[in-house]
Amino acid sequence: MLALCASTLALPQDWPSRPVHLVVPYAPGGPVDLSARLIAPKLQQALGQPVVVENKPGAGGNIGADFVAKSSPDGHTLVMGAIATHAINPALYPKLAYDPVRDFRHIALLVQVPNVLVVNNELPARSVAELVALAKRQPGKLDFASGSTGSTGHLAGELFKQITGTELVHVPYKGSAPAVADLLAGRVHLMFDNLASAAPNIQAGKLRALAVTTVRRSSFLPELPTLDESGLKGFEMTTWWGLMAPAKTPQPVVDRISQEALRAIESPDLRERWRAMGSELPGARTPAEFTAFVERERKLYAELVKRSGATVD
Amino acid sequence: MKVKSPKDFWAGLMFMGFGLFFTVWAVIYYQMGTAVRMGPAYFPTVLGGMLAVLGLIVFFGSFAVEGPPVPEFSYRPLILISLGCVLYGYLMKPLGLVGATAALVYVSALGGHEFKWKEVTVLYLILVFFSWAVFVKGLTLPFPVWPEFMGY
Amino acid sequence: MEIFHNLYIGFVVAVHPVNVMYCFIGVILGTLIGVLPGIGPVATIAMLLPITFNLNPVAALIMLAGIYYGAQYGGSTTAILVNIPGESSSVVTCLDGYQMARQGRAGPALAIAALGSFFAGCVATLIIAVAAPPLAEVALKFGPAEYFSLMVFGLVAATVLAHGSLIKAIAMVLLGLLLGLVGTDVNSGVLRFTFGVPELSDGIGFVIVAMGMFGTAEIIANLELKDQREIFTSKVTHLYPTKQDLKDSWAAVLRGTALGSMLGILPGGGALLASFGAYTLEKKVSKHPERFGKGAIEGVAGPESANNAGAQTSFIPMLTLGIPSNAVMALMIGALMIQGIAPGPQVMNEKPELFWGLIASMWVGNLMLVVLNLPLIGMWVKLLTVPYRYLYPSILVFMAIGVFSLSNNAFDVLIMAVFGVLGYICVKLECEPAPMILGFILGPLMEENLRRAMLLSRGDPFVFVSPNKPISLAFLVASTILLVIVAMPAIRKKREEVFVEEG
Numbered sequence A: 001m002l003a004l005c006a007s008t009l010a011l012p013q014d015w016p017s018r019p020v021h022l023v024v025p026y027a028p029g030g031p032v033d034l035s036a037r038l039i040a041p042k043l044q045q046a047l048g049q050p051v052v053v054e055n056k057p058g059a060g061g062n063i064g065a066d067f068v069a070k071s072s073p074d075g076h077t078l079v080m081g082a083i084a085t086h087a088i089n090p091a092l093y094p095k096l097a098y099d100p101v102r103d104f105r106h107i108a109l110l111v112q113v114p115n116v117l118v119v120n121n122e123l124p125a126r127s128v129a130e131l132v133a134l135a136k137r138q139p140g141k142l143d144f145a146s147g148s149t150g151s152t153g154h155l156a157g158e159l160f161k162q163i164t165g166t167e168l169v170h171v172p173y174k175g176s177a178p179a180v181a182d183l184l185a186g187r188v189h190l191m192f193d194n195l196a197s198a199a200p201n202i203q204a205g206k207l208r209a210l211a212v213t214t215v216r217r218s219s220f221l222p223e224l225p226t227l228d229e230s231g232l233k234g235f236e237m238t239t240w241w242g243l244m245a246p247a248k249t250p251q252p253v254v255d256r257i258s259q260e261a262l263r264a265i266e267s268p269d270l271r272e273r274w275r276a277m278g279s280e281l282p283g284a285r286t287p288a289e290f291t292a293f294v295e296r297e298r299k300l301y302a303e304l305v306k307r308s309g310a311t312v313d
Numbered sequence B: 001m002k003v004k005s006p007k008d009f010w011a012g013l014m015f016m017g018f019g020l021f022f023t024v025w026a027v028i029y030y031q032m033g034t035a036v037r038m039g040p041a042y043f044p045t046v047l048g049g050m051l052a053v054l055g056l057i058v059f060f061g062s063f064a065v066e067g068p069p070v071p072e073f074s075y076r077p078l079i080l081i082s083l084g085c086v087l088y089g090y091l092m093k094p095l096g097l098v099g100a101t102a103a104l105v106y107v108s109a110l111g112g113h114e115f116k117w118k119e120v121t122v123l124y125l126i127l128v129f130f131s132w133a134v135f136v137k138g139l140t141l142p143f144p145v146w147p148e149f150m151g152y
Numbered sequence C: 001m002e003i004f005h006n007l008y009i010g011f012v013v014a015v016h017p018v019n020v021m022y023c024f025i026g027v028i029l030g031t032l033i034g035v036l037p038g039i040g041p042v043a044t045i046a047m048l049l050p051i052t053f054n055l056n057p058v059a060a061l062i063m064l065a066g067i068y069y070g071a072q073y074g075g076s077t078t079a080i081l082v083n084i085p086g087e088s089s090s091v092v093t094c095l096d097g098y099q100m101a102r103q104g105r106a107g108p109a110l111a112i113a114a115l116g117s118f119f120a121g122c123v124a125t126l127i128i129a130v131a132a133p134p135l136a137e138v139a140l141k142f143g144p145a146e147y148f149s150l151m152v153f154g155l156v157a158a159t160v161l162a163h164g165s166l167i168k169a170i171a172m173v174l175l176g177l178l179l180g181l182v183g184t185d186v187n188s189g190v191l192r193f194t195f196g197v198p199e200l201s202d203g204i205g206f207v208i209v210a211m212g213m214f215g216t217a218e219i220i221a222n223l224e225l226k227d228q229r230e231i232f233t234s235k236v237t238h239l240y241p242t243k244q245d246l247k248d249s250w251a252a253v254l255r256g257t258a259l260g261s262m263l264g265i266l267p268g269g270g271a272l273l274a275s276f277g278a279y280t281l282e283k284k285v286s287k288h289p290e291r292f293g294k295g296a297i298e299g300v301a302g303p304e305s306a307n308n309a310g311a312q313t314s315f316i317p318m319l320t321l322g323i324p325s326n327a328v329m330a331l332m333i334g335a336l337m338i339q340g341i342a343p344g345p346q347v348m349n350e351k352p353e354l355f356w357g358l359i360a361s362m363w364v365g366n367l368m369l370v371v372l373n374l375p376l377i378g379m380w381v382k383l384l385t386v387p388y389r390y391l392y393p394s395i396l397v398f399m400a401i402g403v404f405s406l407s408n409n410a411f412d413v414l415i416m417a418v419f420g421v422l423g424y425i426c427v428k429l430e431c432e433p434a435p436m437i438l439g440f441i442l443g444p445l446m447e448e449n450l451r452r453a454m455l456l457s458r459g460d461p462f463v464f465v466s467p468n469k470p471i472s473l474a475f476l477v478a479s480t481i482l483l484v485i486v487a488m489p490a491i492r493k494k495r496e497e498v499f500v501e502e503g
Helices: A002-009 A031-047 A059-069 A083-092 A128-137 A152-164 A176-185 A195-203 A251-266 A268-276 A287-308 B006-029 B042-064 B075-110 B117-138 C002-014 C017-035 C041-052 C057-082 C088-102 C106-140 C144-161 C166-180 C206-223 C243-264 C270-285 C298-313 C315-321 C327-338 C352-384 C388-407 C410-428 C433-456 C461-465 C470-502
Strands: A020-024 A051-055 A077-082 A104-120 A143-146 A169-172 A190-194 A207-212 A238-246
Touching: A020 A031, A020 A059, A031 A051, A031 A077, A031 A104, A031 A251, A031 A268, A031 C041, A031 C327, A059 A077, A059 A083, A059 A238, A077 A083, A077 A104, A083 A152, A083 A238, A083 A287, A104 A128, A104 A152, A104 A176, A104 A195, A104 A251, A104 A287, A128 A152, A128 A207, A143 A152, A143 A176, A152 A169, A152 A190, A152 A287, A169 C433, A176 A190, A176 A195, A176 A207, A176 C106, A176 C315, A190 A195, A195 A207, A195 C327, A238 A251, A251 A268, A251 A287, A268 C327, B006 B042, B006 C166, B042 C166, B042 C433, B075 B117, B075 C206, B075 C388, B075 C410, B117 C388, C002 C017, C002 C106, C002 C352, C017 C041, C017 C057, C017 C352, C041 C057, C041 C327, C057 C088, C057 C106, C057 C298, C057 C327, C057 C352, C088 C106, C088 C206, C088 C270, C088 C298, C088 C433, C106 C243, C106 C298, C106 C315, C106 C352, C144 C166, C144 C270, C144 C433, C144 C461, C144 C470, C166 C433, C206 C388, C206 C410, C206 C433, C243 C270, C243 C298, C270 C298, C270 C433, C298 C315, C315 C327, C315 C352, C388 C410, C410 C433, C433 C461, C461 C470
Parallel strands: A020 A051, A020 A077, A143 A169, A143 A190
Antiparallel strands: A077 A238, A104 A190, A104 A207, A104 A238
């Protein structure tokens, strides 16, 4: 009886006994990768072993996520699971090799960034209401750009269409940069872009921002209304990612990492950097909350993807 | 009909093969769409078709115009070099940098003209050390250095 | 004379000892990874990003930029010495540079590459200083229709790359186009030709294909020589270019610089197209085009200047609009954002010391690179005299490590081996890899832009030649003209052949 308690409550004696690999399922340099590289040294300090970032990009993040799902659950392999890998792709890819809820322990939600609805300056719409009216007057004429089929930008647009009953044409790009370029030039009319990347253009007056996609206003651009306020009740979409590990990773390990990770993002310098990314402090504070969050997101996107008809096969 | 240009004969066949493969696969598995709203199959089908046609032209041309014979294939370097590379990739995780480099160096050396154990081993040691110094230590690439059973 | 004032600010920043030091570190590191096949500036910069958090933004940016254009210098070194393009834009340098090395002229090739790159770098830096905002506006004018027409032009130009049979060259271009389509189709999201292999869903990596078709295939081909003649004539003629070499090259350098500066601005493949375009241009204006592919120095001078000029001007969209032209720029934006600076239209005005300091340091960096690289030529040439049986396993190890490090995935190395086999077959059958590589790069871009242009125009095919898209129209017209120019001699030759047969 005592032994059972001891084994469930105590950290494995020698963990971590060797470098911890933090797998980033995306190419270096993107926001997920950057945040991983920011938090790794903090974790390293706290845990006493090197924390090495390993990029395993491909297939929208599936390769990296799958790799960790099937890794040894000894607490030395972690992954930055994201909305793409754990909520959207399961709906988009018919034969995904892993289950986002069952194959992982969800340790700590680290980043939640809103998307922002931006339009080209020449567009005669200065508010969400005007945009909706414009779209209804010209069904099928307005184009909305996104960074790829099945991205949050795309699905945000689909949700928008659904709730407002408008007909917008989706124009996918390879990454949000070319999409923004065409938006600036007026070749497409609107876009749901990541807040941090859109902010410079908004602040310089090159693009007009109409609303954010979260229910709460962003502290980064507080003057922007939310879509919820603007008549699209209940519209809540964030781009998120956080630390995860293979399913059978021991509970004490999960708890310890969760503790250290949350402590890290509350440290002043990371706080500052997170703000620069447009991220508020994340909503889920414990592993259990995170798991519940992932489940909710998965259901939400399963529905949304199905209705949008987006598919990968 | 005698084949006058063997290189073109085989090149033509190769092109036809690739062209047909892409066209047929695309037509079967992906949607065509229309010329104004092209689907994923459109481009590959058209291009594959064009490639197959060009392959046909080259193929028939090989009966008409003189050309040099195909030089002999040297299978030993071909197979060993390729094998060496493949082994490197797949042995990296189980055997670490040390093992993967060994496989590549020894196997590819076998593909050359002479193979002296001592020489190759010295080369191997130099290369492994250099790889470790520059890539693992210098560029902090996350390669496992030692085989798995020896711990990280 | 605001420009002088700005340049003054810039130079004051650039010659600050700390910044000079970071510039130096950057260019050395850049050269090193440019030389190492596979490892590119993207991976390196990503790994160094955490270090930049503790530096001030100017120093960080200077160092990262140094890595980027330093890699261009290094990439040409491997291209010339061992036929492996260290960077994607060095592929073209392999064509004639490697042949020059085999003829004992590696020294002049490397020297011209360095000098041409330096000149191009200086000119491009000047262009950025003088004309960044207006050029950025030009870049914005390129929409899908314009990109498509540009790609068509590039593809027609690809056929010029070939020095053998025109039909086989076109077939290789088509093959490249098709292989480039493997992966996720942007416009529909559908996975094409991936056979359920997840590693193929983002397509086959360009670096992998280039290394396989150029590098591995070359090694296998070299190993065939039964009598083990030394691959590189140990009789090295000169270490430095002769007067004749310089005379032949200077015009190519000028043309390459101009072309590269223009094309580098275009987000997405601009700098890459520049080196291919420069090669094609040189071959077309040359009085002796048959020398190309056999060691023509213009074939090194032009493309090298073009790719360096393109590398510099590709900073423009990032610095003025906050739009990255390629993955490296995206990383730099990331680095700046982490520092709390949002790259965009305001940076030029709000932080002039950052903008101008970076520009001035580019000049400093180019100077350092040329000073670094020229003396190294002796060392590189010495390296070639190492017996091939030691050289080639080393090359293979570096290639394999480089490719593996791209995604930490063994599959990539497998693909490299596969393309090595394909490249070997192509060598045997006299099918040239260069047009295929160009098709491989341009194919997906062309299709993506074609379909997007049609989507935006709601199915109107005349959008490409419409009067309010003059750029697109111009490129298509130019393509047609070029096609005729290219086809004419080939048709004439075929008619002669037929006549000879009959007569």
